[in-house]
Amino acid sequence: MQGTDKGKAVAVDQGLPAAGRTGAPLAAAGVAQVVPEPVVTLDDLITCVRTYNPATNEKLLRDAWDFGRQMHEGQFRHSGEPYFTHPVAVAMILAQQQMDDATIVTALLHDTVEDTRATYAEVEAQFGHVIADLVDGVTKLTNLQLHSAETKQAENFRKLIMATSRDLRVTLVKLADRLHNMRTIASMRPDKQAKKARETMDIYAPLAGRMGMQWMREELEDMAFRVLNPEARDSIIQRFSLLQQEAGDLVQRITEDLLEELGKTGIPAEVYGRAKKPYSIWRKMQQKDQSFSQLSDIYGFRVITKTDADCYRALGAIHQRWRSVPGRFKDYISQPKSNGYRSIHTAVSALGGKRVEVQIRTREMHEVAEAGVAAHWSYRDGEPVKNRFVVDPVRWISQLSERFEEDKDHDEFLETFKLEMYQDQVFCFTPKGEVIKLPQGATPIDFAYAIHTRIGHACVGAKVDGLRVPLWTRLKNGQSVEIIIADGQTPQATWIDIAVTGRAKSAIRRWLREKDRDRFIKLGTELTRVAFENAGKKATDKALATAARALALENAEQLLLRVGAAEITAREVVRAIYPDLKLQNANEIDAEKAIVGLSADQSFRRAPCCQPVPGERIVGITFRGQGVIIHAIDCPNLSDYEDQPDRWVDLRWHEGQHKAVSAVSLELSMANDAGVLGRICTLIGEQNANISDVDFLDRKTDYYRIRVDVDVRDAEHLHRVMTALDADSHISSLVRLRDAQRAMNWSAALPASGSAGH
Structure with missing residues (x-):
């Protein structure tokens, strides 16, 4: 549709460009069917290039x-x-x-x-x-x-x-x-x-x-x-079809309304409107735990103006016409993203109270928004595009990589890299007015480490907009944050769960690792000794040095430090040297075939909430894309699926001797005496079980409370391990731990229990 208003050309399109600047519209809701791609000839390619680079x-x-x-x-x-x-x-x-x-x-x-x-x-x-x-x-x-x-x-x-x-x-x-x-x-x-x-x-x-x-x-x-x-995708598409039948073409009507309102104020602009893509809608349904009918902002519109001033004028006109949605305004023009993105984002209640998102930007901003960092190499009329908002790619990638150059921890680097990719940004201010960019969900701890590692280590509290807040507070755009520090303060282990940015998590882990260095090395030494003995080998200095090289670590000391800190397991150390080591019992059941009752194409995982082991009664719950999740029959979380009997699978463990690969969490309190940790490792090793993780839950002058993850064969093997530990005079309490927090984090990554996740 084309229209004019007061002599200003205005374009309306039912869809946003599907390939950057090609201008090819998407169908509403992005549901175009897959069609065979046309054959591209050499002349086609050269003609396409010549259109922008003669x-x-x-x-x-x-x-x-x-x-x-x-x-x-x-x-x-x-x-x-x-x-x-x-x-x-x-x-x-x-x-x-x-x-x-x-x-x-x-x-x-x-x-x-x-x-x-x-x-x-x-x-x-x-x-x-x-x-x-x-x-x-x-x-x-x-x-x-x-x-x-x-x-x-x-x-x-x-x-x-x-x-x-x-x-x-x-x-x-x-x-x-x-x-x-x-x-x-x-x-x-x-x-x-x-x-x-x-x-x-x-x-x-x-x-x-x-x-x-x-x-x-x-x-x-x-x-x-x-x-x-x-x-799930087909379901969302079907709901869109029903919505269009009931309410008509809302995108077209709202687009025309936007054009009319902008025309009244004499703002030359182009407007593009569309329904959001199925995955975007599904993700919102999962994040907000809402059904399709409860979602209100499934439509998006872009207003393209000529100047920065027109952007703010258009914002005023839109807010004057429709009621704005609180908390949904972001000004990326005054505070651009690191990749050069600039735009004003707002949400309003439009026709019939339908909530819609509106992005307002200039043509230059739109080009960068479409191409991102790639706009640096774009050509027009045979010359590189001169766009003042294009980010220098060398500077952009250096900003992403400079934080990692000194980090020798590969796993922390990976976590940091993934977090940096996935997160959107919020912009907060120091008391002096400096802008700190952080991912959504960031806390004052992330803010402190973004300023300097020393500030993060010494952080004892924070004020947000002048008010004292807990360190786990989620920061919002535009807030002023003041970090309170104190001499003698050191990072706490709980901060790792509070922090969001990879930079903060990495710094905290490094400090904790160095702080407990001697203790971790001693614990790692004992863990590897037991693991090697279970494999019929000895943990000699040469063997540990060889394993360190195989795992890309600097030396044997670093290896033992990582094992003691539960960042790698002692079993991994043994396998690094003896990857083809044969088990003593060749008749052990393959771990991948431990369950009876699954179809040939179904995979399974043990639920961390109840950690079932062979010998215990079990039931399976199906998850599309996740296979079957195995629960103990008495797991309280099964009540969540009582109204979905079609997802239950009757299962049992394969009879015979299983491999010691089923991790079970044990919580125990032990005396804070010399050699007690080593004694616990020895007791577990004597039962031919492996320790896969150790976490110190509480440290006092007279006792430790720890969680130990032990790999066992079955329920009887677990009983033997717990009996051996319970008999030790240095252990005051011992329970099998059902880790609710770990189960919550795990289940959050699964599809919802409704039809979309089934």
Whole structure:
């Protein structure tokens, strides 16, 4: 629809651009059906590039096309199409983002070094070292095993950040590669689809969002959602259809209302309206624990103006026309995000009381909002785009990586990296007016560590807007925060659960680890000794040094420190040296086949709320995408599923001897005497059980209260372990602990118990 108001051109579209600047509208609610992609020819690609870069090096593009087609000759995709159609599609995605020639050529060649006989030297000789380095970077990124063992995964993420810090175009090509793979995922086997979709949801979609490419994030999420939870997605689409039948086209009516109101004030603007994507709606349903009918803000609108002043004028006109929703206003124009994003966000009660979200920005801001960091390489009329809001990618990636350079803890690096990707930002102020950017949900502890590690360590309290608040208070946009410090204050172990940012968590863990260094090393020494003896080996200095190297740790002391701090298990240390060590009992039941009553395609996990072990009566509850969760028959949490009998699965443990892999939490109080911890380790080891985790719950001058996670075979084995511990005179109390907090954190990650999560 096109319209004019007081001589000002105004455009209305039912959907937001699906591919950055292409202008291709999405269907309302983003529910367009998957259709075969058109065949892209070399002339199509060159024509697309010429629309924004008339000075493009056509010969370079043709040479890259010919080289890539020749290298991939005879290769085919799962769909049966020639393989070269894939790099061509990736190049077209980047061309639609108006990227430079080097990036598009890299897309055409990005699989040649990995999947064909082509070498780095050949690519460099024909296309230069810049393109060769980009292709090499994409190849290395493709080879990262993002779902391997955790330590290796963390190391890969570290290498990823350090490698892309030289040229972010590597990441842009990889994101476009993943986007096309997701668009054509239907040709893959169901198990491969699920793995690819989960990886996309966990890694690539949030990475695209972090880089400011929100359109790509939304498309990746929705395609992954289609694979991981098709029933929930279809249900939301059906509800949209019913809603449109009942209320008519609200998007069109509200858009026209916005245009009319802006026209009255003489503000030239374009308005784009749409219903939100199914995954976005489903996520809100899970976060707010609401049904579809209870959600009020499922529609979003963008108002594109000419100047910054027009943005604020438009905000005033909209708030004057409709009642604003308290707590839903964010001004990212005066406080931009670190990736250059600028916009005003507000929510209002529009026609019929329908709550809608409105984003207001200028054309320049919109270009950066669509392309994010990628806008740095965008071309127009043969020249790089001059946009004052585009963030220098070198500065952007350095801000992300500088906090990790001194961190030698790979697991903490991975946690920090993931947290930084997933979180949106809030902006708070120091008493001097300096702005501190933090993720949503951040606390005063995160604020203190964002200022300086020393301030965080010494934090004893905080004032927010002049009022004293607990350290677990969640900060909000625009608040002024004053950190209260005191000499002699040190970080507390409970702060790890309160903190949100990876930087704060990492600093707290490092301090606690160093504080308890000697104690952890002694405990680690005893744990590894018992683990090695159970395996029929000895924990010699040479064996520990070898294990440390295998686990990428500096030395044996660091290894023992990590074991004592329960960051790695003693069993992992043994397996690092003897990965193929045969168990003494070859007739033990395979842990993956321990349950009778599951179908061949069903996986299972033990519920942490009750931690059932072989020998105890059990029942299963099905979760789509999560398999079957095994509960003890007397678990009180089963009452949550009483009204959903179709989700219950009658199960039993396989008869025979099980492996000692079922972790059970024991809480015990013990005397604070020399050697008691070692004695406990020895008692557990004598029963052929392994300690997988130790947590100090309370420390007094005369006693410790600890939680010990012990891996046992079955209920009888657990009884033997508890009997041996209970008989020791240094242990005053012993109970099997059902960890409610851990169960709550675990269950929060599962789908809701309604139909969407079934």
